[in-house]
Structure formats: C-alpha cells, structure tokens
Amino acid sequence: MSTAYLNGEYLPLAEARISPLDRGFLFGDGIYEVIPYYCGQSVGLIPHIQRMIDGLAAIEIKCDKSLQEWTILLDDLIAKNQGSKHNLGVYVHVSRGTDTIRNHAYPVDVSPTIFCFTFEIKEPEPVDRSNAATYTVTTTQDLRWKRCHIKSTALLGNVMHYQQGHASGNSECLLYNTDNELTEGSSVNAYIVKDGVIITPVLDNQILPGITRRIIIDSIIADGSIKIEERTVTMDEVHNADEVWISSSSKEIAPIVQIDGVNVGDGKIGPVWEKAFAIYTAAKFTHS
Ligand code: PMP
Numbered sequence: 001m002s003t004a005y006l007n008g009e010y011l012p013l014a015e016a017r018i019s020p021l022d023r024g025f026l027f028g029d030g031i032y033e034v035i036p037y038y039c040g041q042s043v044g045l046i047p048h049i050q051r052m053i054d055g056l057a058a059i060e061i062k063c064d065k066s067l068q069e070w071t072i073l074l075d076d077l078i079a080k081n082q083g084s085k086h087n088l089g090v091y092v093h094v095s096r097g098t099d100t101i102r103n104h105a106y107p108v109d110v111s112p113t114i115f116c117f118t119f120e121i122k123e124p125e126p127v128d129r130s131n132a133a134t135y136t137v138t139t140t141q142d143l144r145w146k147r148c149h150i151k152s153t154a155l156l157g158n159v160m161h162y163q164q165g166h167a168s169g170n171s172e173c174l175l176y177n178t179d180n181e182l183t184e185g186s187s188v189n190a191y192i193v194k195d196g197v198i199i200t201p202v203l204d205n206q207i208l209p210g211i212t213r214r215i216i217i218d219s220i221i222a223d224g225s226i227k228i229e230e231r232t233v234t235m236d237e238v239h240n241a242d243e244v245w246i247s248s249s250s251k252e253i254a255p256i257v258q259i260d261g262v263n264v265g266d267g268k269i270g271p272v273w274e275k276a277f278a279i280y281t282a283a284k285f286t287h288s
Pocket of ligand 1: 184185186187188189207208209210212247248249250
C-alpha cells in the first residue's frame with residue numbers, strides 16, 4: 001500500500017478521504033502535475049512545480065507553499081514510498097478546497113486541498129530503433145476549451161479525445177484546430193520531422209507547455225546536431241512528415257508509426273527519433 005499526502009498528513013492511500021463538497025470533485029476546480037522519479041532521481045522537478053505554481057496563480061487558488069516547500073514535500077513522499085528502489089510517478093493535486101455549499105463563485109475563506117500519491121512507472125531502458133515501443137494515433141478536431149495551457153484537473157475534454165483514440169485501437173488522438181493546424185494530443189505534445197528538422201507547435205493557449213517538450217527542445221539546441229523549430233504545423237505537414245512523435249513525462253519521446261491507419265513515412269521508427277531520444281535521455285536528469 002502506498003503512502004499518500006493529504007493536507008499536511010502522510011497516510012495509506014486507501015485511507016485518504018476528501019469531502020464530496022470539495023470543489024475539485026464538484027467542478028474540477030484545481031491544478032495537477034505528474035512528475036517522474038527514477039530510483040529517487042526526478043525529471044524536471046523544478047519546472048513541474050513552477051508550472052503548477054503558475055497554474056494555481058492563473059486560476060487564483062491561493063496556496064502559500066514555496067517551490068522549496070513543494071520540493072521537500074515531494075522528496076519526503078518519495079522517500080516514504082521507498083523511491084530510491086523504485087520508479088515512481090508522483091501525482092500532485094491542488095483543488096480550491098471544500099466549501100459548505102455548491103456555488104460557482106470562488107469561496108473566500110477556504111484552504112486549498114493538497115493531495116499527492118505515488119504510483120509505479122516503467123523502468124527507462126536503453127532503447128534504439130530495433131527495440132523501442134511504437135505507437136499509433138487517430139486524429140480529430142480539438143474540441144477542448146481555449147485555456148489548454150492551464151493544467152486543470154477538469155480533464156473531460158482530454159478524456160473524451162483520449163477515448164476516441166483508445167476506442168479505435170490507438171494509443172493517442174492527435175488534435176487540430178479549425179484552421180487545420182496541429183495542436184497536441186489528448187495527453188501529450190506533438191512533433192513532426194521533415195527533411196531532418198524537428199518541428200513542434202508554438203506555445204499558446206491551445207497546448208500545454210509540456211516539461212518533456214521543454215527538455216527535448218533545450219537538449220536538442222544544446223547538442224546542436226539537429227535543427228528544431230517551434231512554429232505552426234498544418235495537418236497536411238503531419239500527413240506528409242518523415243517522422244511523427246509525441247511526448248509526455250510518462251511516454252518520454254514516443255515514435256508514431258501510423259496515423260488513422262496510414263503509415264508515417266515507411267511505417268518504421270525513424271533515425272531522427274533515435275538520435276533525439278539519445279540526446280534527451282542523456283540530458284533528462286540534469287535539466288532544471
Ligand atoms: N499535453 C497534455 C494535454 C498533457 O496532459 C500532457 C501531460 N500528460 C502533456 C501535453 C505533456 O506534458 P509533460 O511533458 O509535462 O508531461
């Protein structure tokens with residue numbers, strides 16, 4: 001049984017209790033993060049916490065924990081779950097808190113609910129093109145809200161798009177806006193590779209500023225051997241790309257070999273993925 005953190009207390013996960021009047025439950029009124037720790041070593045801890053602090057500010061949840069206090073809390077939780085011997089993801093959730101009635105307006109004197117727990121994640125193995133896992137995706141118009149840069153716990157739009165991919169036997173669903181431009185996937189950022197150049201959509205209100213995306217861009221630029229661009233990507237470019245990838249803290253960089261049943265390039269993992277994955281893997285624990 002894993003140990004969870006709830007409002008200042010460490011306790012067995014199965015014993016954690018939150019009121020049904022919590023606004024996270026009633027409205028999805030909260031912010032969350034998922035941070036990977038491999039045998040106690042985190043990936044992107046500081047940017048993850050900073051993104052959460054920014055998200056809380058964006059929706060005016062007053063949580064007075066500093067970046068340093070968050071780091072200590074999460075490191076303690078990892079230690080309590082024998083994190084030095086396991087690969088663990090930490091789920092961190094801050095809702096606006098528990099009110100006495102159900103009312104849309106933000107309550108004034110309510111403390112945020114802070115809930116964190118860990119779960120096992122897969123071991124990062126050295127992989128190359130011959131043994132890496134491959135993924136397939138479907139595509140659909142992005143029908144989520146216009147504040148996708150906020151990592152809200154209200155994930156129904158994402159869940160419904162993820163389900164579209166899942167129900168059709170795919171690993172993800174790539175999304176495009178009304179101008180036929182790629183945004184991201186339901187739970188991942190997206191990239192194409194054309195003529196050796198990696199291209200990923202710019203950060204705006206249509207996509208989450210992924211921490212894995214940040215580490216990929218920074219490490220590729222620092223390495224200098226592959227060109228990378230942040231710009232608008234049309235769906236025509238996606239369908240004509242040499243390689244297509246998705247990224248997230250749990251998938252790292254995952255190569256897509258089929259889109260809507262049609263092969264990407266020759267239907268095999270491409271050489272740029274292999275190189276980029278090696279660069280990312282070498283940089284991920286040191287990025288901050
Ligand atoms: N986009 C969406 C919609 C996500 O939910 C996620 C996280 N699962 C990502 C992108 C990737 O973000 P990160 O690299 O920080 O995990």
